[in-house]
Amino acid sequence: xxxxxxxxxxxxxxxxxxxxxxxxxxxxxxxxxxxxxxxxxxxxxxxxxxxxxxxxxxxxxxxxxxxxxxxxxxxxxxxxxxxxxxxxxxxxxxxxxxxxxxxxxxxxxxxxxxxxxxxxxxxxxxxxxxxxxxxxxxxxxxxxxxxxxxxxxxxxxxxxxxxxxxxxxxxxxxxxxxxxxxxxxxxxxxxxxxxxxxxxxxxxxxxxxxxxxxxxxxxxxxxxxxxxxxxxxxxxxxxxxxxxxxxxxx
Numbered sequence: 001x002x003x004x005x006x007x008x009x010x011x012x013x014x015x016x017x018x019x020x021x022x023x024x025x026x027x028x029x030x031x032x033x034x035x036x037x038x039x040x041x042x043x044x045x046x047x048x049x050x051x052x053x054x055x056x057x058x059x060x061x062x063x064x065x066x067x068x069x070x071x072x073x074x075x076x077x078x079x080x081x082x083x084x085x086x087x088x089x090x091x092x093x094x095x096x097x098x099x100x101x102x103x104x105x106x107x108x109x110x111x112x113x114x115x116x117x118x119x120x121x122x123x124x125x126x127x128x129x130x131x132x133x134x135x136x137x138x139x140x141x142x143x144x145x146x147x148x149x150x151x152x153x154x155x156x157x158x159x160x161x162x163x164x165x166x167x168x169x170x171x172x173x174x175x176x177x178x179x180x181x182x183x184x185x186x187x188x189x190x191x192x193x194x195x196x197x198x199x200x201x202x203x204x205x206x207x208x209x210x211x212x213x214x215x216x217x218x219x220x221x222x223x224x225x226x227x228x229x230x231x232x233x234x235x236x237x238x239x240x241x242x243x244x245x246x247x248x249x250x
Contacts, residue, residue: 029214062179083099083160109179116195
C-alpha cells in the first residue's frame with residue numbers, strides 16, 4: 001500500500017504543477033481578452049467622436065487612449081522629406097505606405113497618406129508619389145508611435161519600417177508632434193492609388209476559447225487523478241479477491 005501512496009502522491013504533485021501552469025495560461029488569455037475589449041471600446045468611442053482640430057488633440061505624447069480619434073489639419077505637405085514605409089498590410093493586401101510631414105500654422109505633424117497595394121513579386125518603389133501642392137485640408141485618425149527595434153524605427157534614407165515620430169524627427173530640420181495622422185481624406189485629392197488604413201479588427205478574437213481550453217486541461221488532469229487512483233484500488237481489490245479465492249480452493 002505504501003508504494004501506491006507514493007505513486008498517488010507523485011501523480012498529484014505532477015498534476016498540481018501542470019494545473020498551476022494551465023490555470024495561469026487561462027488567466028493570461030482572460031487578461032488579454034479584457035485588454036482587447038478595452039481597446040475595442042476605446043477605438044469605437046474615439047472613432048465616433050466629432051472631428052476636432054488636430055491642435056486640440058496633439059498637445060501631449062499620443063497614447064493608446066488617443067488613437068482613432070478623427071482630426072482635421074490644414075497646411076502644406078513637405079514633399080522633400082517623404083518616407084516610404086515598407087512591408088505593410090491592409091485588409092489582407094500587402095504593399096507600402098507613404099509618410100509625409102504636414103507643415104501647419106501651429107507646427108508640423110506626420111501624415112500617413114495611406115496604403116498602396118502591390119502585386120506579389122513587385123518591388124517597393126524607392127520614390128513615393130508626390131503629395132498635393134499648395135494648402136491642403138486633411139482629415140484622419142490619430143495614431144500613436146509604433147514601437148520596435150531601432151533598426152525598424154530609424155529611417156534608412158527615405159525608407160522606414162515602422163512609423164515613429166521620435167526617430168523620424170532627428171532627420172527633419174524642424175520639430176514635429178508626437179504620433180501621426182492616418183489620412184482618411186485630403187482636399188485637394190491626391191493621386192497614386194492610395195487606400196485609407198482600415199480600423200483594427202474589433203472582434204474579441206480567440207482568447208475566451210483559449211482560456212476555456214486551458215481550464216479544461218486542468219479539469220481533465222484532476223479527473224485523471226481520480227480515474228487513476230480508482231483503477232489502482234480496483235486492481236488491488238481484485239488481487240485480494242483472487243488471493244481469497246485461491247486460498248479457498250486449497
